Amino acid sequence: MSTCKRISFLLAVILAGCTRFLSVQPQGEVIPKTDEEFAALMHNRIRDIEGGGDALVLGNMETVALFEGCADDLDANIRVGNNLVSYAGEAINTRMSDYRSSFEIIRDCNIVIENLTGRTSETARGALGAAYAMKGILYYNLLREFAGPYNPADATSEPGIPIVDKVDIDAMPARASMLETAQYAGTLLAKALPYTGDDRRWFFTATLVKAYQARLAFWCEDWDTAASVAEDIIAHSGFSLTPADGYKAMLESAAPKGEVIARTHINNSSELDWYFSYIKGYIASRPVCAALVRLYGDNPSKDIRFATGWDAKRFNTKLPERRVRLSEMYLIAAEAEYHRDGSGAALSYLNDLRRQRIEGVTDLTEATLPPVRVGDRITEDAAGEAITPLLQAILDERRKELYLEGDRFFELKRNGRPEWWVISNGLKYTTKKYLYTAPIYKQDCELNPDMQQNPGYED
């Protein structure tokens, strides 16, 4: 009898255990099995990009408002404006939450990559290409936002982003180095290429993936790769610079037009259109700063970018969408060639771009480059060297060309992280160096003792 009791007791304990603990239950939702079902995960994310809801992969108007609010092309000292952050310190929690949301998309990409690798249907290959591209782009974005400015000299020791290469809810990876993160992003983009082509159904075309390879190499100061990829796109992608008379239409076209390699919010009947009409108003409530206006010189109306950028009161009139454009590839090629000591090639790319933007412009030569200005915010380049007349000309052109496309904040970050202040509501707020890098998601740091928080946010 005693044995019987013991057996009964053991059986009771074993059978009453949580047999359903962590077992996957569909609860009315589909657990993907077929190629089409896995592809639906990517389609949902692509739909977000096309509808303008995606703030994380290519970004959207909200992303533009966030980063232009943190930067200095719009001057909060003249007027802070409506619903824009006055400086980067005000946006740390918003930016931190992007870290978590990015990994939700990475999870979807990992599900697709894990399950569709090796499948050969057109759907499987399209979804795989989108998953590799999206994940590679996200790692590039995370590297720029949540790691410090990239310096090749210490990239092996400085913290980058945790590498999450499979779906594992128990895994708590620590941060990889900056170099490992950059290499991982590069590998993902390279893996995307064989699956991509000119087909825009999967959004991520081969040219778009290459453009991100150029951006990644540019951020990581791998000048040789940045120059060669950008030059390959310029020479072989089939895109050409849009001339000044088509510039405004190119920027405002809902579908990618002219030199636009990719653009978000191409669905012009998005359910978020009402929201974007507000965002445009918020962005247009803070005037453009004097330093940017002065870049256009004494005859600014000759430059199409001045004419389309803002109104008489210096409030923005450029459509604030996120785009990947060929002109950026010219600017990447110019700066990369500059750092490779190829001043002739750098000037050539710069002049190619200026001819398509400024009416009656004369080509710049080394002899006619304006001297380095005193009092500019950026005083050192990405390598920590003093600004030269040629580099100043390249950075000026980049600032004019990519105005209101969410680039300027990262320009400041990679070129010395200058500190500057705004006065809002009677108080002075300084964009300190540490604020250029957003905090790692706070709860990740609390749960994982190996997760290193960024400087300035440790407490």
Place this chain on the structure above:
Amino acid sequence: MKTKLIYIFIIFALLATGCGYEKLPPKTDSSSSQYVLPKGEIPSAEDRDALADIRAEYDNYITNEP
């Protein structure tokens, strides 16, 4: 009687060994998932002068817009 006790014990065991597994510690009221934003400083007289210059430039620009 013994049989009844065994049954009671088994029922108790069934109830007591239910899913009470919690991997994460309970969230407490004092925890926060947000960072406290950096505090502003009182601007100096020099800062106020610089601000006045920035605003004067803007007012002048929009009055004499090219």
